[in-house]
Amino acid sequence: MSPLFVDWDPSQDVQALIDSLKSGIASYKEAYKAYFERNKNAGDIIDETAPRVILIPGIGMVNTGKNVPNSRISGALFHRAIAVIRGATTLGEFVSLNENESFNVDYWPLEPYKLSLAPAEAEFSRKVAFITGGAGGIGSATARRLVADGAHVILADLNLEGAQKLADELNEKYGELRAIGVKMDVTNEEAVIAAFKESALAYGGVDIIVNNAGLATSSPFDETSLKEWNLNMNVLGTGYFLVAREAFKQMKQQTIGGSMVFVGSKNSIYAGKNASAYSSVKAMETHLARCIAAEGGEFGIRVNSVTEETIRRDLDKLEDEGKLLRSHGGAIRVKESQPETPFRERETMNAEQKRRIAEEAIRHIEPGDRIVLDASSTAWYMAQILPDIPLTVVTNSIKVALELSSKDKIQVISTGGLLTRGSLSYVGPLAERSLDFYHVEKAFISGKGLHLQKGVSESSESQALIKQKMITIADEVFLLADYSKFGQQSFALVSRWDQIHHLITDGRADAEAVNQLRERSVDVIQLND
Incomplete structure (x- = not known):
């Protein structure tokens, strides 16, 4: 199949480009299905129907794929095809394969067999996760687990050096551009907006956010200064709000849903001494998650607030019900007798x-x-x-x-x-x-x-x-x-x-x-x- 050429004039506005992209991709998918039906052989199974190469006048080429290396391969192959055509016309006339010949190359029997030997896609393959406080303890552990399970991650942190160091480590272990580090102050609206734009340019969008950046202070109530109060509110309240709002905008536009995880605290539920500022904002943060979930449900956007204490409580309950077994550092689901995997x-x-x-x-x-x-x-x-x-x-x-x-x-x-x-x-x-x-x-x-x-x-x-x-x-x-x-x-x-x-x-x-x-x-x- 050919690349998708988007019918858009650079003099038109961005909304016209969005509309042209949506209609163009939908038409391309239908055309690919028809192409497959016209040429399929016995036993052929249709491949993904989305375009791998998208050409936009005045902007350039956009490539798609299940990960960054795959999308870059699509771009490299298209450049190679152009070079071959240019070279052929220098010597004479370029003659392309006909449609059926091209199909038989695409669906050469050994090609799907080769693809079938590749490891199964991991749980978070094709997902992009945005993690605040990504260079810290909880953030880095979350990033390592998500990347190990197939995701691409954006490590957003005030400590850019630490975020980039972790990104380099993950890329060396799991492959090119599986992680990037970005400098971001969660209390700065412009910085948060810029970080999400950078993420969209790197990976095309965001599927998951982990709102984790934080701090904790402790003072008796009568000794809590306005500065300490505002610091907690800005980082744990305003910061969580800004990150969630920008993610909500992207997820809503993407129309494929999304997941938000707020890293909470037992202080959001139980009052404690010497932590009025921290406890108050953590309670606000938990209720913010509920409010976003109420609005996001119709768009497939899920929001959950997690704490170590509530996780332990839920694990205890599930173990009592015989649904899992606790283990060192985690838990294992007890699987019922089931048919063997073919x-x-x-x-x-x-x-x-x-x-x-x-x-x-x-x-x-x-x-x-x-x-x-x-x-x-x-x-x-x-x-x-x-x-x-x-x-x-x-x-x-x-x-x-x-x-x-x-x-x-x-x-x-x-x-x-x-x-x-x-x-x-x-x-x-x-x-x-x-x-x-x-x-x-x-x-x-x-x-x-x-x-x-x-x-x-x-x-x-x-x-x-x-x-x-x-x-x-x-x-x-x-x-x-x-x-x-x-x-x-x-x-x-x-x-x-x-x-x-x-x-x-x-x-x-x-x-x-x-x-x-x-x-x-x-x-x-x-x-x-």
Whole structure:
């Protein structure tokens, strides 16, 4: 498909440009759907219909994508296309592919397959978060978590040097322009407006704000000066108002909703001595959040005020109801028994991490070994790259057995049993009893959840039971798990940690959990990113 050319004259006003953009994008999406329908082949699935390249007279080129690198690739490819056309016309005449030829290039069968191997998008992928006090303790911790979960972040702080230092750290770890630092005084209206303009130019808009910039003072009521009172009101009252107002404007214009989080305090609920200025403005701040929520609901704008005390209270309530388990530094949702994730979905989730874990696992296999492989996607990756050496492999996975069937020196033993179609694996009493006939040196298993107190767990009882049996027939047990499994507890217990000898994981695994497992004598092999 071609780029979107916006029908707008630079002599017209901004509203005319906005109207032209909206109508142009809507028409482009419909045209792309028609283009797909005209040319699709059996099995083709339509890609995103939004334009990647937008050309605006008098302004230039705007590129879109799920993140900054992707949007820049779109721009680079368009520049390259122009260079090719210019070069061709220098030598002769440029002749383009026809529509169907172009479509078949776009939907070349190996291209969607390649894209399917990419890691699944994280929870906050395609989201932009604006964090005030971004260089401080709560702000920096929030930024690290949001970026780790896929977001782009703006670190707004009076301490520009600190914000830029954190942005550099996040960009080095997670990729180009995942974070930017901006200098902003929350009490200065012009500075707040300018910071949101800078954010819009960098990322196109804002989906989340974390109103966190703050301070705390303490004085007996009769010793509270007007200066102290105004300082609290300006930073915690006016500051929260200005940031929320500018975010509200952008979110309302974007028409895709948004989320505001106010970092509150127990002082907003409970009166205390020697903190009248701070407590009063925190109460005002909480009510401001309620007022914004009342107006923002019709636009899909959610507003929540959080405090450590109310979070702890809610966690206690949810734990009493059996909906989660408290853990060191957090909580884990207790998942009810649920259908297994289809294998096709599992093989594309965190695929790169699983491949690297599989490569490391192979290094621990020697010629002549007898091993057992479970039905995890990581075990399947192992089967793909396992060299054709003398081995005996016991497995309950159809995919693993088929992958190994072409390797002449590997003897494959399938457990048989009740077939689960989602995971293409055998489970049940017959599969479990068949394992009683064997003894292996090494077992390679995975799990849906890794919890420091509760051990390794699976989403279904049948999968947990057969993995338990695999553990009992092996001299050494290797647990294969990427970072996303840490801190999770699923429905059925597979094993406690004293039954796991080795854990192979990736560089994004929780550092504290890794250290605690090593203290429990688990050999943790953590791969570098």
